[in-house]
Amino acid sequence: MADRSRRRPPLGRWALRLVVVAYLGLLVAWPVGLVARNALDGGLANIRDILEEPDTVHALRLTAGVALTSVAINTVFGVGISLLLVRHRFPGRRLLSALVDLPLSVSPVVVGLALVLVYGGRDGWLGPTLEDLGLQVIFAPPGMVMATTFVALPLVVREVVPVLEEIGTEQEEAAHSLGAGAWATFRRITLPSIRWAVVYGVALSLARALGEFGAVKIVSGNVAGRTRTATLVVEEKYLNFDQGGAYATAFLLTLVAVACIAVVTLVRPDQSGGRSP
Amino acid sequence: MTAAALDGAGPATSARRPRHPGGLTPASGLGLGVALVWFSLLVLLPLAAVAATTAEGGWGGFWRAVTNEQTAAAIRLTVTQALLVTAVDVVMGTLVAWVLVRDSFPGKRLLELLIDIPFALPTIVAGLVLLSLYGPDGPLGVDVTNRRPAVFLALLFVTTPFVVRTVQPVLAELDPEAEEAAASLGAGRLTIFRRIVLPAITPAIAAGAALAFARGMGEYGSLVLLSGNLPFRTEVASVRILASIESDDLPAAASVATVLLVVSLAVIAAIDLLQRRMVRRG
Numbered sequence: 001m002a003d004r005s006r007r008r009p010p011l012g013r014w015a016l017r018l019v020v021v022a023y024l025g026l027l028v029a030w031p032v033g034l035v036a037r038n039a040l041d042g043g044l045a046n047i048r049d050i051l052e053e054p055d056t057v058h059a060l061r062l063t064a065g066v067a068l069t070s071v072a073i074n075t076v077f078g079v080g081i082s083l084l085l086v087r088h089r090f091p092g093r094r095l096l097s098a099l100v101d102l103p104l105s106v107s108p109v110v111v112g113l114a115l116v117l118v119y120g121g122r123d124g125w126l127g128p129t130l131e132d133l134g135l136q137v138i139f140a141p142p143g144m145v146m147a148t149t150f151v152a153l154p155l156v157v158r159e160v161v162p163v164l165e166e167i168g169t170e171q172e173e174a175a176h177s178l179g180a181g182a183w184a185t186f187r188r189i190t191l192p193s194i195r196w197a198v199v200y201g202v203a204l205s206l207a208r209a210l211g212e213f214g215a216v217k218i219v220s221g222n223v224a225g226r227t228r229t230a231t232l233v234v235e236e237k238y239l240n241f242d243q244g245g246a247y248a249t250a251f252l253l254t255l256v257a258v259a260c261i262a263v264v265t266l267v268r269p270d271q272s273g274g275r276s277p
Numbered sequence: 278m279t280a281a282a283l284d285g286a287g288p289a290t291s292a293r294r295p296r297h298p299g300g301l302t303p304a305s306g307l308g309l310g311v312a313l314v315w316f317s318l319l320v321l322l323p324l325a326a327v328a329a330t331t332a333e334g335g336w337g338g339f340w341r342a343v344t345n346e347q348t349a350a351a352i353r354l355t356v357t358q359a360l361l362v363t364a365v366d367v368v369m370g371t372l373v374a375w376v377l378v379r380d381s382f383p384g385k386r387l388l389e390l391l392i393d394i395p396f397a398l399p400t401i402v403a404g405l406v407l408l409s410l411y412g413p414d415g416p417l418g419v420d421v422t423n424r425r426p427a428v429f430l431a432l433l434f435v436t437t438p439f440v441v442r443t444v445q446p447v448l449a450e451l452d453p454e455a456e457e458a459a460a461s462l463g464a465g466r467l468t469i470f471r472r473i474v475l476p477a478i479t480p481a482i483a484a485g486a487a488l489a490f491a492r493g494m495g496e497y498g499s500l501v502l503l504s505g506n507l508p509f510r511t512e513v514a515s516v517r518i519l520a521s522i523e524s525d526d527l528p529a530a531a532s533v534a535t536v537l538l539v540v541s542l543a544v545i546a547a548i549d550l551l552q553r554r555m556v557r558r559g
Contacts, residue, residue: 012466013380020376020388023369026410027434028391034409034416035402081312083305090301090309096316098549103320105488105541107495108400109515110534113522114323117330117531125326150319182304204397211399213498214515218522231401231498238405238502247409250402257397258390265390 032254038243039251046248055225056233056249063230066141066216067209070149074205078156079198083190085157086164103153111150112218115143139221144229147215152208156201163197164190200264207260210253327538330531342532347508348517352536354428355514359493362432366489367482370440377441378448396438400498403434407503423505428513431499436492440485447481447555448474484551491544495537 039046050056084090085097103111119137120127130137137143171193175185213231220227228236230253237246301309331339342348377388395403407430411421421427451474459469497515504511514533521530 016372016376017380017382020369020373024373024388024391024437027437028394031406031410031434032394032398035406038409077312077315080308081316084309084312088301088305088309094549096313098545099316099320101548102324102541102545105491105495105544106324107497107515107518107534107537107541109497109518110327110495110537110541111323113518113527113530113534114327116522117326117527118323125322146319150323153320182302207397211397211402213399213401214519218519231399234399234401234405235501246405250399250405253399253402254406257399257402258394261390261393261397265393266386 035247035250035254039247041244041247046244047251050245050248050252053245055228056245058225059228059230059233060252062141062144062227063210066144066148066229067206069145070152070209071202071205073145073149074152074156074209075198075202077153078201078205079160079194082157082160082164082194083186086161087169100157101154103150106150108147108151108212108214109218111147111215115146115150115215115219119143119146138219139223139227141227143219144216144227147219148209148212151212151215152205155204155208156198159197159201159204160194163194167193203260203263207257210256324538327531327534330528331535334528334532338528339532339535342529343536345529347512348514348529348533350509351512351517352514352533354425354512355494358425358428358432358513359490361429362436362493363486363490365433366436366440367486370437370485370489371444371478371482373441374444374448377445392438392441395434395436400435400496401501403499404431404502407431407434407499412503422503423507423511425511427503427505428500428511431503432493432496435496435499436489439489439492440482443481443485443488444478447478451477480551480555484548484555487544487547487551491541494540 081096081100085093085100116124116138118125118127119130121131121136121138122128124138127137135142137146171189172185175189176182180188211231212229213235216229217232217235220229220232222228222232222236224236230249234246234249234253237243237249334342343352373388373392377385377392398406407427408422409415410417411419411427411430413420413422421430455473456469459473460466464472495515496513497519500506500513500516504513506512506516514537518530518533518537521527521533
């Protein structure tokens with residue numbers, strides 16, 4: 001490596017560095033920094049203001065509740081499906097593996113529409129039956145949890161699967177042959193080795209879940225004080241010319257998102273210059 | 278994150294696949310059943326409902342919905358901008374990945390953090406973020422709001438990580454011997470990149486590009502504040518879907534959604550193929 005970099009004229013390397021830094025600076029760093037500045041314009045007043053509005057506080061609480069529920073679901077589902085995909089062979093396994101990725105490339109608006117078509121209370125496929133049973137999904141928290149879970153679904157799976165493939169089955173087989181049951185093997189052998197992958201997956205899912213906007217906008221009905229989430233508050237405030245409030249709410253969301261990403265990027269050991277996929 | 282869609286992208290992982298994966302035990306069979314029911318209720322059934330609602334209106338209904346002048350303009354704009362953004366992502370993403378893998382300088386980890394921010398940031402906040410620099414009160418004096426560059430900029434922001442994160446691990450795994458041999462035979466740096474490095478990372482670039490294109494086609498949140506959603510000018514496909522939902526025209530919404538869904542499925546299929554190709558190479 002050192003050898004090669006010495007051969008390359010430093011000028012070219014500096015030019016590349018400069019291009020990359022300028023590109024990311026103009027596209028990401030500077031704009032994100034400005035949001036912090038706009039939010040903190042005039043001290044903490046903007047943030048104090050939004051924390052005194054009952055509707056906004058409700059939205060923040062609701063967002064946290066919905067996000068944590070969907071992250072919990074996705075963690076259990078994600079670890080389970082990863083184990084099934086890596087440790088077992090069954091018909092349709094490859095199809096399932098490809099389909100699990102699907103939510104990554106589906107538009108949030110399509111997600112919202114799809115859920116309304118099935119769970120809508122008026123003429124959804126299952127909605128009217130569920131409402132007769134007393135479960136309202138659309139325009140209520142269950143639908144919001146589903147939308148959020150949908151969009152973040154592949155994130156845990158995609159962190160855990162490569163690690164499971166990497167560690168192989170030797171230790172698990174040894175534990176098994178020593179008489180450990182499936183649950184004990186999972187808890188004592190498998191879980192400790194996929195621990196960090198799960199943490200990264202959870203951090204990414206949390207960021208994605210807290211920030212979901214399009215799908216939630218459709219399924220929630222966006223009623224202030226009831227089904228309006230933090231991201232919807234940002235839009236509402238901006239459109240109502242409350243820029244301070246919009247930036248303050250956005251700033252709070254940004255803080256959490258960046259914290260999640262920092263867990264993934266900075267805590268993870270540097271693997272020869274690249275994060276393992 | 279998204280790059281992880283290419284599990285097994287690194288040649289090393291495929292070699293270490295467990296040799297004797299088991300069939301299903303009763304417990305894991307039950308687990309699979311539960312997982313499949315949940316996955317069907319959450320993902321498959323709703324997406325099928327989109328296709329079924331479109332089919333109910335027949336081919337004529339579908340065609341009328343997507344060739345409606347305003348909708349067709351929105352779809353055209355979305356495809357054009359998504360393609361443009363993907364092209365920029367391919368070039369800049371590869372460049373960023375190259376610098377992150379082959380170069381080292383203080384603050385490199387900060388760049389790593391920056392690349393993931395667009396992925397983690399709520400999309401509506403991404404819109405606000407871009408407004409603060411490229412909006413009416415931005416310090417640069419550039420105002421893209423309510424113009425087509427707004428669409429381009431928003432898509433570029435949200436798709437930044439995709440190509441970087443798919444190319445980076447493949448580049449890191451690349452054996453330097455071939456490059457060194459070529460260099461010792463007198464090949465220039467550009468030739469080495471074109472003949473040795475580029476062929477090896479092309480599937481990864483293509484996979485990242487596919488993800489970026491899909492994301493661009495469906496993007497909504499980062500655009501709403503920035504583009505003004507002006508019909509025939511800055512309105513994109515997802516905004517049209519939302520407008521149809523709000524005017525209670527679900528069949529029309531489903532028709533446009535079906536177009537987007539076909540793109541998503543094509544992307545997933547393409548990535549699956551590329552993934553197999555990369556594993557074979559390894």
